[in-house]
Amino acid sequence: MEKATSAKLRVLSFIAMIMIIYLHSYNLAVKFNGVDVPIAKNYNSFVQVFISDGITRIAVPLFAAISGFLFFYNFKPSTQAFLNKYKKRFNSLFIPYILWSAWGLLFFFILQILPQSRKFFNSTLIKDYSLNKLLEVLFWDPLPYQLWFVRDLLILVLLSPIIYLILRYLKIVGLLLFFVIWLFDFSLLMLKPDTIFFFSFGAYLSFHAQAFLQSRYPGLAKVALVLYIVLLMVKTWFFQINYTPNFAPFLLKGVIVCGAFAAWYLYDFVTENRDISNSTFYQYSGFSFFLYAFHEPVLTLFKKGTLAVIGKSQVAMFAAYLVLPLIVITLALITGAILKKYMSGFYSLLTGGR
Structure with a gap:
């Protein structure tokens, strides 16, 4: 690269x-x-x-798309190639996931036994966890809640051969299937729709990496930036007046698409x-x-x-x-x-x- x-x-x-x-x-x-x-x-x-x-809602899609792109970039599929990817992601994702999950348990345990900080905890104390609950929190539902994204990535890595086959042989139709999952917030294998679609989107872009990385759309990026801000203002104003229109979820999707597009292409303009x-x-x-x-x-x-x-x-x-x-x-x-x-x-x- x-x-x-x-x-x-x-x-x-x-x-x-x-x-x-x-x-x-x-x-x-x-x-x-x-x-x-x-x-x-x-x-x-x-x-x-x-x-x-609003503004920050493009962060997870960007992370997921970059993860999918890097996973499949210059990838030549074979059983051994996928096994090598699994080994690398075990070291780069699973080990940190477990270590930080364990750190969260220890951190909360210490805070829960200190009188000064005990009042900030309203849920079941860690000292009262059953073994099953402890294992569930450590491996699936970590107390540092941001780790859900790493958990989803680990699942997507395991499913990567299926994602590859869908995108390679169904091409744009396969990507549209993932887009529909995201657009209508369909739940799939307990994965968040955002990570499913944008990881797959990044994978799809990696198949056309040369054309994608050479593309430049400064004009469209500026238009996307304006739309991003306008849609954010509208969405926030609806919140201020306690109004939730039926199209509110799609409004957020528009914010994410415009914001991610603007961020990717305006970066080139800013760093030229x-x-x-x-x-x-x-x-x-x-x-x-x-x-x-x-x-x-x-x-x-x-x-x-x-x-x-x-x-x-x-x-x-x-x-x-x-x-x-x-x-x-x-x-x-x-x-x-x-x-x-x-x-x-x-x-x-x-x-x-x-």
Whole structure:
């Protein structure tokens, strides 16, 4: 893969990761002692919904599409080739998944036995888990809830021969089948429709990698960006006036399509004639996976703890929403850098060799 393409995928993944953290920074539905904080429709709700239920919603599709593209890029199908892919993904996905899931269990267990933090937990305590429940949480329903995406990727990797056959022999018809699954939110093998379609979409693009990577649509990308913002404004305004039209799910789909298209092609416009690999931002982007795995449950703990201390006024919630992600990102980057420098082997296990 060309250096420029590799850098593009890495930087876009890092931007998507920052989006994920702001998606999870949403605090309008935070519970205290089992009670939801009331949502007042004002500047705070508008900004949080516009960003966390709008701008950031392209992050997971981007991750899934990039994962599908990289899995099948220059792929020559054979039984051995798929087995080699399974082995690599075991190291890069399954091992980090289990390690971070176990870390979540330990982290929550410690917090639940401390009097100062016990009040923030309303569900069953880990010390009261049965063995079956413990195994379920460790392997299937991890407490760091963002790991659902890695779980879905692991399933998609196992299903990759089937996905390959569908896309290779049904071609665009096969892709349309996956698109319909996403468009109408059909559940399939407990996988989220977003990951099914966009992983398959990335795989389909990898079959036509040369034409895809050489394509440039700056004009269409600018139009897509305008549509992205307009659709986001409309969607957020509907939320503000407590109106949910029948086409609301399709409105969100339009936001995702326009936003992802704009992000992919405007990147080339922004970085034209620049070697992005020399930038500080590019160096930070190497910590994308660590940032993904580390930020929860740390961010949730910070949210609940901060609002418990400074109060739950609209100003406090708005300030927490904007500032806490920056603190968590900084903490994650510092922690990741220290581990990478002084415990490189362990860091490699945690990040799947990334």
